[in-house]
Amino acid sequence: MAPALDGPVQAALVQYLLRLGDDRLVLGHRLSEWCGHAPILEEDIALANIALDLVGQATLFLGLAGAAEAAGRDADALAYLREAIDFRNVLLAELPKGDFAFTIVRQFLFSVAAYYRLEGLATSSHGDLAGIAGKALKETRYHVRHSGEWVIRLGDGTSESHTRTQAALDALWRYTGEMFLADDVDATLVRAGVIPDLATAEPKWLAQVTGVIERATLAVPPSGYMQRGGRTGRHTEHLGIMLAEMQILQRSYPGAKW
Amino acid sequence: MVAAAHDLAAVWATLEGVPDPEVPVLSVVELGIVRDVEVDADGRLTVSITPTYSGCPALQVIEHDIRDALARGGWPDARLRTVYSPVWTTDWIGADARRKLEAYGIAPPPGRAPRDSGRDDLVLLQRRVPPVACPYCGSHATTMRSVFGPTACKAVMYCDQCRQPFELFKAI
Ligand SMILES: [Zn+2]
Numbered sequence: 001m002a003p004a005l006d007g008p009v010q011a012a013l014v015q016y017l018l019r020l021g022d023d024r025l026v027l028g029h030r031l032s033e034w035c036g037h038a039p040i041l042e043e044d045i046a047l048a049n050i051a052l053d054l055v056g057q058a059t060l061f062l063g064l065a066g067a068a069e070a071a072g073r074d075a076d077a078l079a080y081l082r083e084a085i086d087f088r089n090v091l092l093a094e095l096p097k098g099d100f101a102f103t104i105v106r107q108f109l110f111s112v113a114a115y116y117r118l119e120g121l122a123t124s125s126h127g128d129l130a131g132i133a134g135k136a137l138k139e140t141r142y143h144v145r146h147s148g149e150w151v152i153r154l155g156d157g158t159s160e161s162h163t164r165t166q167a168a169l170d171a172l173w174r175y176t177g178e179m180f181l182a183d184d185v186d187a188t189l190v191r192a193g194v195i196p197d198l199a200t201a202e203p204k205w206l207a208q209v210t211g212v213i214e215r216a217t218l219a220v221p222p223s224g225y226m227q228r229g230g231r232t233g234r235h236t237e238h239l240g241i242m243l244a245e246m247q248i249l250q251r252s253y254p255g256a257k258w
Numbered sequence: 259m260v261a262a263a264h265d266l267a268a269v270w271a272t273l274e275g276v277p278d279p280e281v282p283v284l285s286v287v288e289l290g291i292v293r294d295v296e297v298d299a300d301g302r303l304t305v306s307i308t309p310t311y312s313g314c315p316a317l318q319v320i321e322h323d324i325r326d327a328l329a330r331g332g333w334p335d336a337r338l339r340t341v342y343s344p345v346w347t348t349d350w351i352g353a354d355a356r357r358k359l360e361a362y363g364i365a366p367p368p369g370r371a372p373r374d375s376g377r378d379d380l381v382l383l384q385r386r387v388p389p390v391a392c393p394y395c396g397s398h399a400t401t402m403r404s405v406f407g408p409t410a411c412k413a414v415m416y417c418d419q420c421r422q423p424f425e426l427f428k429a430i
Contacts, residue, residue, distance in 0.1 A: 042414070046406035053410065056313020060342075115380065131342025135312055138345065138430050141372065141380065146405060148381030212381050 005192065010068060012188035013126070015088065016195070017065035018078070019185075019231060021058045022089035025079055026239065027110060028054030029246055033097050043100075046146060050107070053139045060132045080250035084240045085233040092175035094230070094239040101154055101164040106172055108147035112208050113179040115140045116201040124195050148212045155216025162217065169213065170221050177226025180205070264303055264333075269295050272331040273305070279319045280409045281427075283362040286320055290350030293341055303328070303336040308346045311410040311430075347371045348429050359427060360393045365415060367429035392417035393424055402426070 005013060031051035038044035062075040073081075092110060097103050118140055121133035154161040180202040189195045213220050229235065249256060273295070274287045286292050286307070294306040305324060309317050321338055328336040348367040351359075356366035368388040389398040397419030404414040405428070412425040 042404040042406075045408070046404060049406040049410055052313035052315070053311060054313070056309075056311060060312055112380070128342050131345060132312070134345040135309070135342065138347075138371070139312060142405060142428075142430075144380045152381070208380060 005194070009188055009192040009194065012185045012192075013194060014065050014069045015185045016189055017061050017068060017129070019088040021061035021065055021075075021078070022087045023058075023093050023110075023114075024054040024061065025058035026087065026089040026242070027093040027106075028052075028058060029242060030093065030095075030097050031103070031107070034103065039100055047103070050143050050146070053136075053143070057132070057136045057139070060136075064128055064132065076250070080247045084235050084243055087230070087233065087235065087239060087243075089230050089239075090175070090178045091227055091230045091236055092172065092178065094236060094242060095172075095175070096238055098168065099164060101161065102168040102171070104147050104150045104154065105165060105168040107143065108151050108212070109172060109176055109209065110179070111140055111143040111147055113176070113201065113205050115144050116204045117198055120196045120198045120201065126194050129194075151212055151218075152216045155213070155218040165216065166218050169218060173221035174225060174227050178228045178230060181228060181231060183231070264297050266295055266297075268331070269303065269305075269328070269333065272327050272333075273324065276320075276323050276327045279316045279323070280411070281359070281362075281364065283358050283364075284351075284355050286324065288352065288355040288358075290346060291320060292324075298337070303333045304339055305336055306339045306341045308341050310346050314410055316409075348427060351427070360391075363393050363424060364412065365390050365393050365424060365426040367427045369429055371429045390415060390426055392420060392422065394422050395420040400424075 028051045031047050031054065034047040035044065035051070038047055058079070059075045062078045066073045066075060066078055092106060095106070115137065118133045118137040122130055122137055124130040124133065151165065154165040156162070182198070186195070186198070190197050210220055270287065273292050274285045276286045278284050278286055278289050278291070281289070289310065291307050291310065292305060293308050296304050296306075298304050305328070307320070307324065324338060325336070328334070349371050351367065359366045368390050390400050391398055392400050395417060397417055399418040400415050401418065402413060403416050403423065407414045407425055411427060413428050414423060415426045416423050
């Protein structure tokens, strides 16, 4: 059961859960765009499965956010009836799916970060958050392995696949820093003992990601300026377009079920 | 109805008759989806269930089937409660259930679920999984074609001996 939290901690928890949920909802939707379009059948099924895991995780985290918010919004209301400015996902998740290399590299960079965050959250003092994170962790282990193996195959594959994978890595690198930004929301929850301090997630991520990039005969992009904004609702133009498609049915026919 | 009126053994027996929609050879009890059956302070029956995968589309069907079976068994006002810990694992699938899976043509989970702490070998490239026996011919000359199969819980395998594709229940 959820422990009784005082106001500011409760508000921080809602924000934190929205971030977890929105990252997965938006990335899951992007992955689902491959359904019927992936290079081979097995990959079509794999990407659809990973998308399903992510949307499922989003449903659980957003459901928990709605319960913590206690304003009568369930996971569906949060997913379908919020504006882009209210979404809290990292920019990395909302970028258009690009080519297969771009999708795979993004999935790898995201999944490894998610893995180390969930590993910490599985020890949360908030029982439901810990349980959902623990389940998501098991699923994410498969996502890391799947996307990581592809990064190695593509990077150490043909000159065409190598070039495209390096290009994807170079384009995506500046969006990775946002996954590790910690602000007042994180600090409030750490202070209240709801979540552990996740400061070690970034060095663990970098070590894991660097190892795979090197095995893939690719180059780790130089560190530099990192994009940010998603956590505070400042998104790229791509999110609005994606939401228009994702939300149109519930916006046009509120409460529609089938 | 008072608490003592519930025959919990009969409730469990009823739940053992509810098949999983995607693996109908196993019941929701054998899969470990039903975690607990108890009588609340108000005398109503509460059945605790846990999801297998976060996005398992069968969960809603499972909830419906459980309510339906309980209503038919004489517990129309039973509550369903979703619990998240402990986290569901294929380690809960017992020896009998594993034999049923194999007889049905699905290879049971190979070995115990991987542990998630202090690992640095997240990306393996080689499929160092324990050898999986083909459920049709028993050969261990099998290879994994795709970790992701037709449902979240299954991988796609291929038997090099009898040249049949088959499904594997992933260890998780
Ligand atoms: Zn065989």
